[in-house]
Amino acid sequence: MTHALGFTEEDLRRLAGARSFERGLGYLPAVSRLDIGDAVITATVDGTDAYEVELTEGEDGGLTGWCDCPYGQEGNFCKHCVAVGLTVLGQAESVPQQRSAAASRTRLLDTWLESRTREELLGLVQEQLAGDRDLRRRLELRAATAGEDTGIVRERILSLLDTRPFARYGYVEYADARAYGQQAAEAVTALRALTATGRAAEAVEVAREALRVLGRTYGEIDDSDGLIGDVATGLAEAHLKACRTGRPDQAETAEWLVGHLLHDLNDATDMDLFDYREVLGEPGLARARELVVAAWRANPKGWAEKLLMERLLKADGGSVDALVAVHAADLAPNGHTHLVIARELEAAGRAAEALEWAERGLREAVSDWGPDDELVTFVCERYAGAGRLADAAAVRRKLLWTRPSLAAYQHLRTAARAADAWERIERDGALEVLKAAAQPDNGRWYGGSALVDALMDDADLEAAWQAASDGYADQRQWLALADRIRDQRPADALTVYLRWIEPLRKQTGDSVYERMAELLLSARACHHTLGTEAEFATYLTALRVDQKRKRKLMATLDQHGL
Structure with missing residues (x-):
């Protein structure tokens, strides 16, 4: 259509x-x-x-x-x-x-x-094969899968996954990943064909080797478009299909599968043990459980071991305490693992224990890493739900002292207002924390300060202006503040706009010219409020004369009616 x-x-x-x-x-x-x-x-x-x-x-x-x-x-x-x-x-x-x-x-x-005869079609295909090596290679592989020589199929499949022809600098760059992905996809087709032609046992073995080869090289490919990831998924699906058809030895399959899942090679495929439940049967699953538990006990902090053990417990309906033990063996320094444990316990109806674990996470979090924002939110929401509003504010206050920021200030403000303690108790101390965290330098302080941002967020523009004048503001904050006060204090705002126009005179580029036009429009608005439009016209004329060689700037000013 x-x-x-x-x-x-x-x-x-x-x-x-x-x-x-x-x-x-x-x-x-x-x-x-x-x-x-x-x-x-x-x-x-x-x-x-x-x-x-x-x-x-x-x-x-x-x-x-x-x-x-x-x-x-x-x-x-x-x-x-x-x-x-x-x-x-x-x-x-x-x-x-x-x-x-x-x-x-x-x-x-x-x-x-x-309408063509067999001979005519064969002639056309052979004509194309003579000039298209890629097509010839693909058809050779399909011919091999239809034959009896699995060795040839294996060789061709592995050659399709070879990245060397595409890795000009030892790495398959984005520009070459598309062509490599199209070639590698033929390996998936060939594996499926092996299974479909009654050679599932051979397909299992070749698929394992193909997964190993792609897993080794996947980290050396720019797969921004996900094409190679699709190939990896296709190889995993072809392997599973071959296993379901060929019914390989269950214990041996469990040993290979667990070994693959514990290895970095699985990063490309993201295979799941329990997709193989039917293939493994109870004997294979029992062997898999034995191997997973042994691997986790040997390396309880290993990422793959921990993830697989967690998956095993959940799939088997294991106890919450066993799952907590898996997580507790490797607690993240920012408290995130404590949060995972707390959520598991809460889902099991053990809310008091959940809160204890979350509070422990706050206590044990390393200052350079945490505490995790979600963990803080979890604790504060439970405190608020229990009517412990002052405790929630205390958590937020401690976090502001530890990591002063606008977000921490805003969270403390929300919690303290809920406890009716913001203006009376918390605000002045919070502002002092932000002030102490900044280093003023007579207006040259780079990066601004959370102090000025917090005062503007409070709409306390007089205090924000004073803090900026004391050296706590950068260019972004000065301009944001000027925009906020322009209607009430046009003369002060005008001073800011003119100050930041000056350095732009020495710069070039489309973005610079657009920025200058924006500032000039703001300056013109201030002059309008002050009733000094003639003064602005004189300033603008002088600026145009000074910058007349910048034709793009002149065009930009014209576009903005300046």
Whole structure:
């Protein structure tokens, strides 16, 4: 079924960004060999080289673009993609007809191929094989899987997973990951074919080796698009399917599976022991439990051992106390493990013990690491639910002293207000903590201070202005404060805007010019409130004369009516 376009010029601008979009306009005449299919659009764009572009419209209306230019291979929606997209939009009215014509050509080709004799089709295939090594390799593998020589199949599958031809610097970069992923996907197809042709036992062994090979190299591949992860998942599924069909030895399968799950090689596949419940049967599961428990006891702090033991206990309906023991063997320094334990206990209806573990997490958290924010929230919510509002405020106060920040101040304010103790007891001390944590330097203090942010968050603008004047504010805070006081204290705000315009005179770039225009508009608003528009006009004229060689700046000011 054909359909109209699902994207607009604004979509292209959003995907590419302003710079690439504008550059794409200049490549409209360079678009050739445009082919508009039902969901995929392909074309060639002549630039430094002849680049192949592919635009794909998703079922949800989203648009993705791929181009083999260097910028496109980094995953960007490049200027060549923009040019193709704009070219298609320029002929949007004819798109349904073009898609209908493409479908007709496909049907015509199918009909023609169906009418060829076996010899003619064989000749066409051999002609393609002579010029396409990748196609030849894929078909050789399919031929091998249909034959009897498993050794050849194994060799071809492992060669498909070999990253060396794609690793130019010992690493498969993003630009090469797509091609590698397409090749590696053939290994999954071959494994499935082995099982389908009655050689499931061989498929199990080859799949294990393929998983080991991909697991070793997965960390050396830029898999930003997840293509290689899909291959890894496919290999794991092919292995499970082969096991279900071939019924390998249950105890031996359990030993291999647990060993794989405990090894870093499983990072690529994320296999689950209990997906194999049917394959292992009770004898295999018993062996797996024995191995998992032994591994955890030998290394209770091991991440994989701990995760597998936890999974085993949950799947088997083990006791909460046993699960707590697994977690308690390796407590995170930020208290997060205490929180995990608390949640398990609370889910089991043991709320008092849960709170004890959470409180212990607060006490034992190492200052450089914690306490974990979620742990703090857990404790404070339980205190509040029990009416212990002062205790909740005390937790928040201690956290502010330990790690002064705007967020800590806000949390303490909320808790103290609930306890009716903010203005009377907590606020002055909290502000002193923030003040003591900052290091003023006559307005040159970089990064600002939580003190100024907190005062602005309280809408105490007079105190915020004083703190800024005492050296506790950076540029961001000065400008934010100026915006807040502009209507009531336009002269003070104007001083801030003019101060930050000056250094921009010596800088260049589109973002600089936009920032200068924003500040000038704010300055003009102050002059308007003060009734000194003529003074602003004189200032702006002088600035334009001083900056007249910056043509882009002049254009930016014109666009903003300055």
